[in-house]
């Protein structure tokens with residue numbers, strides 16, 4: 488599963504497609520921001536945390552099941568919000584309790600996703616039949632989303648049997664589970680980036696300069712943005728790395744020893760759990776000079792994309808996050824269009840780290856459009 492996902496998310500076809508879709512989601516969101524309230528009396532704050540969530544949800548739903556803006560997306564958004572409320576709740580499943588409502592919402596999502604999977608299954612089978620009757624070999628079309636990836640794998644591996652190997656409900660469950668890691672982490676990273684940039688005017692000015700150069704280049708050439716345009720801006724990538732280092736959105740992971748093991752002289756008996764703390768690595772003076780200072784320039788020597796044992800926001804080893812490149816791309820696209828469309832003033836806000844990384848007030852900002860940007 489991990490290899491299937493990673494392979495799809497890293498493919499240039501997927502990146503080209505998701506770049507177009509993310510850019511359009513970001514531009515739509517930015518265009519909907521109001522500068523003043525409806526009475527035109529007061530500046531209207533924009534809550535970066537909420538806005539980032541809207542964008543990231545659209546991107547993850549596109550990635551998983553190719554649903555664009557509209558009723559289905561709104562339905563999934565509402566149900567998903569209800570579903571995740573049950574993650575921190577008393578384990579009482581009675582009508583009216585938070586857990587009960589959460590499981591009901593999950594059930595409604597499964598129904599919708601299952602019907603998408605069934606339709607998709609029919610079209611893949613039709614395509615396969617057409618191919619076998621014309622005796623072509625190999626898979627023809629490229630998967631367009633994760634449902635396609637999982638379904639094709641399931642159908643191919645059960646080609647000799649009457650039923651797919653993975654029941655369709657398991658695919659629906661997998662799709663919902665995959666909404667969880669992608670839905671929270673990216674918007675939190677983007678919100679933190681805006682917070683850190685608001686507190687560091689010189690860094691913001693450098694970021695703006697780099698992104699304006701790209702914007703002007705694109706305007707002059709008339710070419711569409713390509714995914715490589717966004718990820719090849721070195722300073723922007725440094726800002727993203729520095730945000731991930733300081734943000735520690737996934738601050739640790741648990742591992743259970745499956746057998747007795749000794750690591751660097753420490754004996755860990757079979758069955759014991761170990762907490763690998765990423766924040767301890769990222770905030771250690773031995774690894775980073777002035778670790779509490781937001782300083783994207785520190786990445787100029789080492790390169791921003793290095794996932795090393797001193798920089799593990801996406802974990803490492805076999806369970807390295809398959810959404811790594813998608814996340815960096817999504818944050819880069821969002822930052823590019825934000826800084827080249829608006830300047831802003833952020834209100835005071837604090838980062839809280841427990842139980843999740845959050846901005847206490849959702850990071851309200853007051854925006855001003857840049858000349859000629861809208």
Ligand code: HEM
Nearest residue numbers: 489668669672673676737740800801802806808809810814
């Ligand atoms: C800034 C954004 C993100 C961060 C910081 C992040 C971080 C992580 C980390 C640390 C892990 C490893 C967990 C472990 O070792 O137990 C992980 C796993 C995972 N992530 Fe992400 N993630 C991000 C975005 C995404 C996105 C956008 C997706 C979906 C496309 C995603 C999908 C997954 C999945 C499916 C796993 C489980 C991999 C496995 O266990 O084999 N992540 N992520």
